[in-house]
Amino acid sequence: MTRLIHAMHTTDIFTTPEDLAPTPIELPAGTHYLKGFACQYAAELNAAIQHIATYSPFRQVMTPSGKKMSVTMTNCGTYGWISDRYGYRYSTLDPLSHQHWLALPSCFIELVNAALSHEHLPNYLPDACLINNYSVGAKMGLHQDKDEKNFTYPIVSVSLGLPALFLLGGLTRNITPRRILLQHGDIIILAASSRLRFHGVLPIQPGYHPELQAQRINLTFRKVT
Ligand code: MD3
Ligand code: FE
Numbered sequence: 001m002t003r004l005i006h007a008m009h010t011t012d013i014f015t016t017p018e019d020l021a022p023t024p025i026e027l028p029a030g031t032h033y034l035k036g037f038a039c040q041y042a043a044e045l046n047a048a049i050q051h052i053a054t055y056s057p058f059r060q061v062m063t064p065s066g067k068k069m070s071v072t073m074t075n076c077g078t079y080g081w082i083s084d085r086y087g088y089r090y091s092t093l094d095p096l097s098h099q100h101w102l103a104l105p106s107c108f109i110e111l112v113n114a115a116l117s118h119e120h121l122p123n124y125l126p127d128a129c130l131i132n133n134y135s136v137g138a139k140m141g142l143h144q145d146k147d148e149k150n151f152t153y154p155i156v157s158v159s160l161g162l163p164a165l166f167l168l169g170g171l172t173r174n175i176t177p178r179r180i181l182l183q184h185g186d187i188i189i190l191a192a193s194s195r196l197r198f199h200g201v202l203p204i205q206p207g208y209h210p211e212l213q214a215q216r217i218n219l220t221f222r223k224v225t
Contacts, residue, residue: 126221177199
């Protein structure tokens with residue numbers, strides 16, 4: 001054992017292993033990370049999410065390749081993101097109820113406005129909010145969000161509940177993604193040149209959150225049209 005310690009460089013002792021420090025110090029241009037920004041809104045957000053999920057329940061969606069996603073989803077706003085064997089698209093109607101999605105709750109709009117203002121980004125009114133629900137083990141593969149008409153509107157993401165390691169890649173699939181830890185209340189905004197980066201979520205690890213129990217919920221606000 002002594003031999004091993006002597007063989008190490010002293011700096012190695014102070015280097016935190018990558019797995020324990022997944023949040024990089026430097027973020028790429030157009031990526032804005034607001035640690036814990038939504039914590040004060042969490043109870044109100046969670047109540048609104050429960051209401052939305054009573055009206056339009058979380059459901060597993062099928063990808064065009066015929067695989068069921070591990071994440072369950074619902075939406076609010078003018079447009080909802082849906083996927084079935086015919087492909088991905090936005091729809092004004094919930095395919096389960098054939099009714100319109102519920103309107104965005106005012107606390108959602110206020111939070112997006114507060115986050116954009118904090119980052120000195122132009123304010124916009126989102127017309128879609130995709131609500132992803134991750135149970136332990138759920139994940140999201142590397143993908144791009146490009147079903148929206150105008151990529152100059154940033155995507156605002158709000159994380160609640162269990163932590164996740166978020167993967168942020170490049171503009172092509174072959175670039176090794178960096179890992180960013182997203183915890184309860186964290187907001188990440190993908191603007192400008194980061195808007196079309198490949199991204200995904202590693203499997204959620206077992207845990208318990210006092211407000212959301214054994215789940216992670218992610219809200220993504222978008223402007224579709
Ligand atoms: C980076 N959701 O719903 S949010 C999605 O945590 C999605 O549920 C993930 O990817 C989640 O499409 C990640 C953060 C996020 C959202 C959009 C992005 C990161 C992004 C668009 C471009 C680059
Ligand atoms: Fe995405």
